[in-house]
């Protein structure tokens with residue numbers, strides 16, 4: 001296939017981008033009272049208003065052509081058919097099978113994967129119900145009060161984000177903690193307040209060879225055995241989630257206490273699998289299944305809806321317009337919901353690890369921008385820190401606002417204020433404030449003409465800055481499932497248009513390799529021959545500090 005940037009639609013979009021200075025969102029809204037209605041779409045309990053983007057009907061139509069040109073539909077079919085669309089790892093990409101609630105068949109190499117998926121869900125149900133009801137007893141005969149999930153990256157961020165997001169559904173009787181960093185601080189601080197007799201560890205690792213996870217797991221194991229005085233305690237206090245039964249057994253966890261998943265589940269797409277066990281423990285299996293159902297509804301929408309009504313495709317195309325044609329290098333996600341505070345962090349991995357690539361699926365160099373830097377923080381806090389740059393800086397930062405209409409915490413007028421702030425931010429980004437408006441305000445405030453002239457440039461907001469508004473009724477398990485799946489499919493569409501493999505992550509390997517070598521150098525300085533001057537000097541400083549192990 002020719003590179004996407006040589007397609008007629010791409011060229012037309014480039015021409016439109018050259019004349020974009022003439023397009024004013026304010027004016028577009030003034031001229032078309034139906035703009036917001038026309039540029040909104042509802043699916044699976046989510047309302048997307050994308051009318052505050054710098055687009056008109058012609059631009060949207062040309063963007064839609066990219067879906068045809070890149071054969072997104074064909075690739076979507078290949079994905080659901082279980083083809084190895086992760087071609088550099090020769091793996092199928094079937095996270096949709098994990099949340100399949102209907103009768104759509106999912107196969108890998110001709111084998112139906114659904115019996116295995118349903119079997120693990122049943123195992124998760126039995127186990128989570130036993131732990132939550134107090135029927136699962138620890139080595140000393142007591143029920144569990146705390147779960148510590150040890151994992152990193154894709155084996156941690158999803159469950160952690162979801163558990164936080166669904167905090168309102170959790171009971172204080174079973175607290176769930178997450179430990180990911182190899183920095184001993186995190187594990188130490190977590191264990192400090194826990195009682196080994198009532199603590200359950202979930203060791204979540206697809207490969208069961210990840211340095212950070214295995215290091216934390218071994219330390220946790222020693223803590224548990226030390227406190228309970230018996231190796232046999234491991235059987236009641238440790239379970240594993242992995243694809244690697246041999247390593248799980250070698251670690252000392254009975255494989256009866258192992259929850260399996262499969263190589264066709266990518267780490268950052270795995271919260272729907274047994275990697276989601278901490279979610280089921282935190283909020284119950286029923287709610288975990290509602291999360292799956294919400295994601296499944298979004299899958300079916302993504303599969304069936306035409307481009308112009310397809311929410312993931314629309315978000316993907318707007319992202320492409322903003323980054324490839326309007327030059328945005330980053331994308332902000334601002335949830336107006338404190339419990340969604342880690343949504344930006346989660347999406348950072350989902351998006352940047354998937355689409356932060358510089359060669360096509362066939363290994364050809366890419367000469368257009370691919371995945372943006374994804375970042376964000378909850379509102380309103382974000383307004384009081386970096387929104388200055390989004391409103392008046394020299395960079396274009398397209399922003400997704402995520403807003404639940406109802407709060408789980410109805411206290412006073414807090415939620416009304418939260419909603420007003422969110423809507424106001426997207427309105428401000430769109431309309432800005434002209435020099436004439438700013439001047440009129442200053443004059444009305446009684447400011448002297450020289451002072452007005454001095455201050456005026458600082459008071460102008462250029463506006464015309466793109467944002468999407470994603471409204472949810474409330475952050476329920478189903479709505480959250482749909483929201484996460486929406487972003488997953490957006491990432492898929494963008495990866496296909498950019499022609500890259502969204503499902504590998506070779507870029508994380510080099511640092512791991514070098515860290516392994518440096519650990520050898522710490523143990524044996526002669527292994528450091530050939531190190532570059534900077535690294536050698538830093539190793540030496542570390543050695544002189546005297547704590548190398």
Ligand code: G6Q
Nearest residue numbers: 153154155205206207210267268
């Ligand atoms: C995700 C990545 C990566 C992975 C972690 C943990 O897509 O592959 O974040 O999830 O490195 O790997 P393990 O689950 O094998 O420990």
